[in-house]
Amino acid sequence: MSADEQKIVEFIHNPEFVHWVLQPDEESNQFWETWVKENPSQHKEFEHARFILKGLGKNDKSLSETEVSELWEKIEQSESKSATRFKRLKKWYAAAGILLILGFTGWLMIQLNATIKTAIDYQSIAAKIDPDNDIKLIFADHTQKNFTNKEVELKYNQSGKLETKTGKQFHTEDLIKSSEALQMNQLIVPRGKRSNIELADGTKLWLNSGSRAIYPVTFNGKTREIYIEGEGYLEVAHNAAKPFIVISDQIKVKVLGTKFNISAYKDDCGISVVLVEGSIEALCGSEAIIMKPNELLNYKILTHQSTLEETNVIPFISWKDGWMLCTKEPIHSLTRKLSRYYDMTISYTDPRVNNMSLTGKLDLKSNCEDVFKIICATAPLKYEIIGNTIFLTVKEKK
Amino acid sequence: MGKEYQINSDTLLWNKFIAGDQEAFRDIYNRYVQSLYRFGCHFTNDHALVKDCIQDIFVKLARSRSGLGSTNNIKLYLFKSLKRKIIKSLDKSGIIGSIDLEKLPFIYTVSVEDEIIDDESERIRYVQLDKAMSNLSPRQKEAIYLKFVSDLSYAELSKVMNMNYQSARNLVFRGMEKLRENFPKNMFLFFLPSNRLRLKR
Numbered sequence: 048m049s050a051d052e053q054k055i056v057e058f059i060h061n062p063e064f065v066h067w068v069l070q071p072d073e074e075s076n077q078f079w080e081t082w083v084k085e086n087p088s089q090h091k092e093f094e095h096a097r098f099i100l101k102g103l104g105k106n107d108k109s110l111s112e113t114e115v116s117e118l119w120e121k122i123e124q125s126e127s128k129s130a131t132r133f134k135r136l137k138k139w140y141a142a143a144g145i146l147l148i149l150g151f152t153g154w155l156m157i158q159l160n161a162t163i164k165t166a167i168d169y170q171s172i173a174a175k176i177d178p179d180n181d182i183k184l185i186f187a188d189h190t191q192k193n194f195t196n197k198e199v200e201l202k203y204n205q206s207g208k209l210e211t212k213t214g215k216q217f218h219t220e221d222l223i224k225s226s227e228a229l230q231m232n233q234l235i236v237p238r239g240k241r242s243n244i245e246l247a248d249g250t251k252l253w254l255n256s257g258s259r260a261i262y263p264v265t266f267n268g269k270t271r272e273i274y275i276e277g278e279g280y281l282e283v284a285h286n287a288a289k290p291f292i293v294i295s296d297q298i299k300v301k302v303l304g305t306k307f308n309i310s311a312y313k314d315d316c317g318i319s320v321v322l323v324e325g326s327i328e329a330l331c332g333s334e335a336i337i338m339k340p341n342e343l344l345n346y347k348i349l350t351h352q353s354t355l356e357e358t359n360v361i362p363f364i365s366w367k368d369g370w371m372l373c374t375k376e377p378i379h380s381l382t383r384k385l386s387r388y389y390d391m392t393i394s395y396t397d398p399r400v401n402n403m404s405l406t407g408k409l410d411l412k413s414n415c416e417d418v419f420k421i422i423c424a425t426a427p428l429k430y431e432i433i434g435n436t437i438f439l440t441v442k443e444k445k
Numbered sequence: 446m447g448k449e450y451q452i453n454s455d456t457l458l459w460n461k462f463i464a465g466d467q468e469a470f471r472d473i474y475n476r477y478v479q480s481l482y483r484f485g486c487h488f489t490n491d492h493a494l495v496k497d498c499i500q501d502i503f504v505k506l507a508r509s510r511s512g513l514g515s516t517n518n519i520k521l522y523l524f525k526s527l528k529r530k531i532i533k534s535l536d537k538s539g540i541i542g543s544i545d546l547e548k549l550p551f552i553y554t555v556s557v558e559d560e561i562i563d564d565e566s567e568r569i570r571y572v573q574l575d576k577a578m579s580n581l582s583p584r585q586k587e588a589i590y591l592k593f594v595s596d597l598s599y600a601e602l603s604k605v606m607n608m609n610y611q612s613a614r615n616l617v618f619r620g621m622e623k624l625r626e627n628f629p630k631n632m633f634l635f636f637l638p639s640n641r642l643r644l645k646r
Contacts, residue, residue, distance in 0.1 A: 065593060065596055102570075103574075103593050104593075104594035107483040107594070108482070108492065109483065110478065110496075118478065118496055119475075122500050122503045122504055125504050126507045375491060377491065398550075402489070402490045402550075402552070404490065
């Protein structure tokens with residue numbers, strides 16, 4: 048090998064040299080300037096080595112000064128917050144421990160009772176009917192009603208009357224035939240459609256595309272219990288005497304009166320709960336997590352790990368009003384939501400697409416193609432619709 | 446020389462920090478936040494996520510400060526924690542699925558578009574460097590980056606990359622060799638044949 052090459056290797060493996068290229072200061076500048084003057088024969092190799100090193104880190108993005116200090120403030124804030132929260136939790140654990148011992152026998156009895164009396168096998172109810180293209184309402188006597196509309200509004204009242212609104216049409220019917228038994232209704236909302244229900248207690252439930260809910264016509268028991276698969280936003284009517292419980296396959300959320308969003312799609316690898324108002328207790332696995340407003344709970348089904356963090360709730364609930372707000376939303380998550388919402392397959396193979404994230408507001412009331420026109424106007428993407436599939440590719444720079 | 450001094454003051458800073466000195470904590474943050482951010486941005490284009498991860502590792506550091514032992518290498522500790530944290534968060538957001546370290550990307554481009562580089566030959570050299578880099582495996586890129594940009598020693602980078610010293614060295618050497626092969630000879634006299642010989646022997 049040539050002496051030139053040898054020399055470059057030496058430079059690259061000289062920590063002082065590397066250090067100087069990366070973080071030059073006056074002292075080292077002076078040192079290397081003198082060095083070059085004293086070794087003019089090695090000047091070319093010296094420059095080459097310097098070029099490689101500089102080139103390697105050249106395109107790195109740095110934080111601006113404000114970003115550096117903002118990040119520091121956040122660290123200091125959450126540091127002090129977590130410290131006090133930890134202390135509070137300790138106290139809470141002590142109290143909970145005492146309650147646990149006192150309540151253990153009582154709990155056993157309730158538990159035994161509960162499994163006999165009220166445990167409803169929601170999953171087997173849900174499994175009986177598969178979604179197709181229509182919104183479906185299934186009554187307690189297994190008769191069903193199909194709606195071809197994009198959106199349906201249902202309203203139950205405490206005496207067992209159901210009001211249905213499709214487009215501009217109203218329809219009222221009496222559901223209670225034998226008032227003793229617990230009557231369960233099931234609403235199935237397929238991909239591409241939405242629905243909202245006002246339950247008998249006044250609780251409002253918005254169901255997003257590709258979801259279903261199972262709920263009683265009237266709430267007669269000690270608790271108000273409903274089942275949700277997919278995504279729903281709830282505004283629970285306050286009733287301290289009758290806690291409201293939302294059950295999904297992996298998580299149970301207990302509330303008194305609040306507003307929150309739950310997303311528990313079977314094809315997602317996690318469940319998320321976002322609390323808008325009030326306070327809720329989420330049971331996932333063996334863990335009970337108490338949530339405060341503006342907190343996001345993520346629960347990972349495979350690993351049974353849950354995390355709680357502060358968040359801006361608006362992007363999580365805007366779908367109910369026909370908007371999608373994204374802040375740095377990864378494309379895979381955005382396309383999964385849109386494909387449910389419009390019942391389209393969205394396909395991309397370029398890994399660069401997967402690395403993109405989008406920020407902005409999408410009007411979901413407009414049709415699917417318009418939404419993709421907007422996406423492709425802001426991101427360097429192109430779309431092509433073939434049948435029921437949208438293909439996304441990267442717009443190459445010329 | 447310069448490095449020796451840094452190690453000493455790292456130990457000093459660390460001990461002060463463990464003793465509860467908030468200024469020392471801030472010094473640690475200021476000293477490493479930029480290089481951590483730059484390193485982190487090579488794993489994902491979601492730069493907000495990188496910032497969040499940096500926040501998390503510093504908060505965790507502060508929270509567990511009383512339980513920490515003495516270390517003379519804060520930098521290694523931070524790089525290691527940040528990488529672990531980013532992998533965890535990427536996994537959580539479902540981008541990677543079950544984490545396969547080999548498939549974890551190391552995004553690397555030497556873009557020349559945004560800048561006006563007066564010297565045309567220098568511009569061409571950057572393009573060549575970019576092309577050569579794109580032929581490397583993600584782990585080779587990461588190793589080379591850690592060695593020559595983050596300025597870690599082989600011992601340190603082997604720990605960040607969770608491999609033994611010799612494998613880490615080989616990764617850098619083979620990567621550099623590949624860089625040289627992909628670099629047009631007339632453009633540049635590149636390096637490393639000596640290491641190739643050493644490896645074969």
